Amino acid sequence: MIDRIQIKNIDLTLVAFLLLNSILGVIVIYSCSHYLPGNYHLKQIFWIVISFSVLILFISIDYKFLMAYSFYFYLIFIALLVWILLFGKLVAGTRSWIKFPFFQIQPSELMKVAVILLLARIFAEYRKEHVIWSNFFSCCFLVAVPVFLICLQPDLGTAVTYIPILLASFVLAGLNRKIFIFLLIFALLFGIGGWTFGLKDYQKKRLTTLIFPSHDPLGAGYHIQQSKIAIGSGGFLGKGYKKGTQSQLRFLPARHTDFIFSVIGEEFGFIGVVIFLSCYLLLLSRLFLSVKESRDRAGIYIIFLAAMMITSQFLINILMILGLLPIVGIPLPLLSYGGSSLLTTYLSVSLVLNVKMRRFVNV
Amino acid sequence: MKNNNIYEELSLIQGRALKIHIAVVVLFVLLILIFWKIQILDYKKYFKLSESNRTRQVILPHPRGLIKDRNDVILADNKASFKASIIRENCKNLDESYQKISRLLNLEKEVLIERIKKYESLPLFQPIVVKDNLSFEDVSRIESRKLEMPELVLQLEPKRSYPFGRFAAHVLGYLQELSPEDIKSSLYSKRRLGELIGKAGIEKQYDSSLVGTDGQVIEIVDSLGRRKGEIERKEYIQGKNLKLTLDFALQKKAEDLLEGKEGAVVVLDVKTGEILALASYPDFDPNKFINRFTPEEWLDLINRPEFPLENRVIRGLYAPGSIFKLTIAIASLDSGSINERTSYYCSGKTRIYGHPFACWFKGGHGAVSLYNGIKNSCNIYFYQLGRKLGIEEIHRYAKELGFGTKTRVDLPGEKEGLVPNPQWKQKVRNAPWYPGETISISIGQGPLLVTPLQIAYHTALIANKGTMISPHLLKSNEIHSGREGKRGSMAKKHSINIKRSVFEKVIKGMWKVVNEGGTGRAAKIYGYDICGKTGSTQIVSVETAEKMKEKNQEIKTHSWFTGFGPKDDPKVVVTVLVEYGGMGGATSAPLARDLFDLYRKRYD
CATH class of the missing domain: 3.40.710.10 (DD-peptidase/beta-lactamase superfamily)
Incomplete structure (x- = not known):
């Protein structure tokens, strides 16, 4: 399945960037959770080891093979999502976890990898310059099914992260003006409809506080406010590792998960933010530039969708902690604590490695 | 390689992908500008806010579930008790504080210091229990010095008590304080340092049913430790009551x-x-x-x-x-x-x-x-x-x-x-x-x-x-x-x-x-x-x-x-x-x- 030339063609720089960002994550997780029971940093290291092993396993399987079976993966994960809705345990108000003796996993995260493969497969033989309607609707439908199931859990944050993946596939396949206008109108209608029927009260409140953050400083605006205070009070050099008062005194919510970048801002300052952002951009650019090295259409789709998945989550998370987007639970890929998100990110990077290392083989 | 016709012509979609890449790079630069604004230009404003932002977490300890015999005679009960804790952050001079507290509470200073050492790794603002089961005299003495000694706080907590003393001791078992080693184990991850956990008998066997959930209040305090308001309040939940087959x-x-x-x-x-x-x-x-x-x-x-x-x-x-x-x-x-x-x-x-x-x-x-x-x-x-x-x-x-x-x-x-x-x-x-x-x-x-x-x-x-x-x-x-x-x-x-x-x-x-x-x-x-x-x-x-x-x-x-x-x-x-x-x-x-x-x- 794997030969010497392929091993030689593994993009070690990309692997190095991936690990670099993972380790930076562990360092920050330790800072904001060392005083809590639970050893989050050790668990994160454990997950990195697991994810890395899975990555190695995954690149040994040809992506064409994975793509050929993508529809089955997709169905399996749909079945899993339905199963946890029916039989899953309620953890923190949602049914999104499958529990194992020593860990738990969110199928809603891993589903993204299946969706990437599936979209790549659909567009693999697509030679038109623009998306046509039939294709547009079938893709929308295929993504809408898991999104709907995840909304029912309810886990709005994870559901939202599917939309950039879908849009990215259309952007690559080419959007003509008609479909673009249709998307705009649809988004508008959906927004109004969702506001009146779909959103829960606390979610509405989050949206209003986005526009008026000081409206309710001890309520829903509180988290945004505290996050901004953390970042702003970090200043140029930061307060120092493990010395951030906002995070150590627990003003920040979800310090080691969704709000981890606020801790970075507070403890490492502007300098630290620039360094962390640069490290991340190195990884993302490496992913995007890999597009040039694929010799088939499917490969390009896989690389681009994987890159867009990580990029969009990263941007949404950063804009959220800066108070520029409403708070939805989206972790920062690689940096936030959490096994499922980490594993999903590693899997998508492994797909990119997979395409790149086989670029001279698949004719 | 570009015109090698073994490969498909892909430059169209490759070009689209690279355009998006450029957009992402631009977004990152914008992000850095936003951070610049918040962290450099507005630094003073946020730094002041963070300085006045001090909280104290006050735990509202939960009572354990009762243990009763088959005819509802209560064998393990809870009674209210006061304990004194020290908040190191509020000490102006650690040594002096220890001296004063040891005199006030009739504790040997070495014992006191040893106890605080045990929990040294806790953040400075967290209270460490130094004496519990306070007598009324102790309580009134601490209460009257509340202003001059912000480092010493009183907490009311429900405490396990066995009304019949040695009765059925081997069935009921006993409780012991959770040690710093215990707390690292995942079994007790939700527990607090200093909390009592079942170490034998029914108290151990059904520990997870008997414990409830602590409530907590997050108070905003000023730099002198005075209470300014509450951010969050969660009431405690008592543990479940157990009925035994004992007669x-x-x-x-x-x-x-x-x-x-x-x-x-x-x-x-x-x-x-x-x-x-x-x-x-x-x-x-x-x-x-x-x-x-x-x-x-x-x-x-x-x-x-x-x-x-x-x-x-x-x-x-x-x-x-x-x-x-x-x-x-x-x-x-x-x-x-x-x-x-x-x-x-x-x-x-x-x-x-x-x-x-x-x-x-x-x-x-x-x-x-x-x-x-x-x-x-x-x-x-x-x-x-x-x-x-x-x-x-x-x-x-x-x-x-x-x-x-x-x-x-x-x-x-x-x-x-x-x-x-x-x-x-x-x-x-x-x-x-x-x-x-x-x-x-x-x-x-x-x-x-x-x-x-x-x-x-x-x-x-x-x-x-x-x-x-x-x-x-x-x-x-x-x-x-x-x-x-x-x-x-x-x-x-x-x-x-x-x-x-x-x-x-x-x-x-x-x-x-x-x-x-x-x-x-x-x-x-x-x-x-x-x-x-x-x-x-x-x-x-x-x-x-x-x-x-x-x-x-x-x-x-x-x-x-x-x-x-x-x-x-x-x-x-x-x-x-x-x-x-x-x-x-x-x-x-x-x-x-x-x-x-x-x-x-x-x-x-």
């Missing part, structure tokens, strides 16, 4: 009877497996654990030679002595190696495999049938049965009848005892099995080891004529009340694979033990058909015992009695063990009688 009166009686002796008592409901009384003596006062021992008190408790912390009912291992003759009788009848008319002659001593073996009754019992063999506990009779059975059969039946395996009672730390066989001996002692050992085993001596609870379970098996029950202490958990019912019905379905008629014959023998002047006659109650069996186990080896007997030295033996009643519709099992109590019939049987008597008065 207060029977338990009390059992403990009174054991007072001053070393031993164990179990009273078991034959039909349901509910434990009505479970006493082990010497005992301890679980209240002592709550109020933090002095190191001397603790060392004394764990180092006393009679081990007051050990629950003898489930952890004491003893030879069953003559009680094991019931197992031999059942095995012999069931395997067909004898019938109830088989008899042997007892002259007081005999030789088997070339070794002399004696009966406990020097004069000999004469011709002994099965019923009289049980009634008079004739050793010679059972030597013969054991010899005929062989060790493998004895081993198999003993296992079937509840020995050598845990009864799976709902108490932590139960021991499984030991039923030896040749493989065991080869493995553990690396020596072959001698036929003579089988003879010792036939009267319950040798390496055979059982717990008093196993004896009670074994007796219930006989009383039920082979139907199994599972001994348990939890009557119901007020939230999941269905549990006990499930347990009872599940247990009822299983029966061991021995004929009912075998049990009936053995029961007839056991009836004679008590009612026809047998070894257990001291347990007899007029009008109540008790069936029982006594046992006296030699603590020294058989050979030494023989020699001591010849020299007319007194041999101290453990004294057993186990029995059930009434004969025709068995309801209750009573098992008594008194260490160094002498003959079973003399010491333990009268105690059992008193318990049967009380049971009859309460339940008939």
Whole structure:
């Protein structure tokens, strides 16, 4: 399945960037959770080891093979999502976890990898310059099914992260003006409809506080406010590792998960933010530039969708902690604590490695 | 390579992807500008906000669930108590503060510093408990110095208390403070440092039900530690209440009877497996654990030679002595190696495999049938049965009848005892099995080891004529009340694979033990058909015992009695063990009688 030339063609720089960002994550997780029971940093290291092993396993399987079976993966994960809705345990108000003796996993995260493969497969033989309607609707439908199931859990944050993946596939396949206008109108209608029927009260409140953050400083605006205070009070050099008062005194919510970048801002300052952002951009650019090295259409789709998945989550998370987007639970890929998100990110990077290392083989 | 026509022309979509890449890079630059604005331009504003942003987390400790007996007598309660904690962050001068606090609370300064050292790793703003169970004087002294000493705070907390002191201590168990090592384990991840957790008994077994959830208040405080408001408040949730199967009166009686002796008592409901009384003596006062021992008190408790912390009912291992003759009788009848008319002659001593073996009754019992063999506990009779059975059969039946395996009672730390066989001996002692050992085993001596609870379970098996029950202490958990019912019905379905008629014959023998002047006659109650069996186990080896007997030295033996009643519709099992109590019939049987008597008065 794997030969010497392929091993030689593994993009070690990309692997190095991936690990670099993972380790930076562990360092920050330790800072904001060392005083809590639970050893989050050790668990994160454990997950990195697991994810890395899975990555190695995954690149040994040809992506064409994975793509050929993508529809089955997709169905399996749909079945899993339905199963946890029916039989899953309620953890923190949602049914999104499958529990194992020593860990738990969110199928809603891993589903993204299946969706990437599936979209790549659909567009693999697509030679038109623009998306046509039939294709547009079938893709929308295929993504809408898991999104709907995840909304029912309810886990709005994870559901939202599917939309950039879908849009990215259309952007690559080419959007003509008609479909673009249709998307705009649809988004508008959906927004109004969702506001009146779909959103829960606390979610509405989050949206209003986005526009008026000081409206309710001890309520829903509180988290945004505290996050901004953390970042702003970090200043140029930061307060120092493990010395951030906002995070150590627990003003920040979800310090080691969704709000981890606020801790970075507070403890490492502007300098630290620039360094962390640069490290991340190195990884993302490496992913995007890999597009040039694929010799088939499917490969390009896989690389681009994987890159867009990580990029969009990263941007949404950063804009959220800066108070520029409403708070939805989206972790920062690689940096936030959490096994499922980490594993999903590693899997998508492994797909990119997979395409790149086989670029001279698949004719 | 560009025009190589092996490859598809992909520059269109590659170009689109790269355009998006450029957009992402631009976005990152924008992000850096936003951070620049917040972190550099607005730095002063946010820094001030973060400085005035100080909180204090105040825990509202939850009370543990109550533990009650079967008639709702509260055995483990909670009472309010004050404790003093120090917040290091608020100390202007640590050393001076320690000095002042040690004077104020009458604590030695070294003790105080040592205690704070233990929790050094906690963040500075978290209070560390330095003294609890404060007296009213302490409370008022601290309260009056509230302003000048912001580092010392008072907290009210509900505290476990056992209103009856030592009562049922071995069932209830005790609590101990969660140590910094414990808290790293995932079992206690939701617990607080300094919180008390169940370390033995029911308190440990059902710890997760008994604990509730602490409430908490996050207060905003100014730089002097003065309260400015609340960010968040969560009320505590009390743990679930547990109802035990214990009967207060029977338990009390059992403990009174054991007072001053070393031993164990179990009273078991034959039909349901509910434990009505479970006493082990010497005992301890679980209240002592709550109020933090002095190191001397603790060392004394764990180092006393009679081990007051050990629950003898489930952890004491003893030879069953003559009680094991019931197992031999059942095995012999069931395997067909004898019938109830088989008899042997007892002259007081005999030789088997070339070794002399004696009966406990020097004069000999004469011709002994099965019923009289049980009634008079004739050793010679059972030597013969054991010899005929062989060790493998004895081993198999003993296992079937509840020995050598845990009864799976709902108490932590139960021991499984030991039923030896040749493989065991080869493995553990690396020596072959001698036929003579089988003879010792036939009267319950040798390496055979059982717990008093196993004896009670074994007796219930006989009383039920082979139907199994599972001994348990939890009557119901007020939230999941269905549990006990499930347990009872599940247990009822299983029966061991021995004929009912075998049990009936053995029961007839056991009836004679008590009612026809047998070894257990001291347990007899007029009008109540008790069936029982006594046992006296030699603590020294058989050979030494023989020699001591010849020299007319007194041999101290453990004294057993186990029995059930009434004969025709068995309801209750009573098992008594008194260490160094002498003959079973003399010491333990009268105690059992008193318990049967009380049971009859309460339940008939």
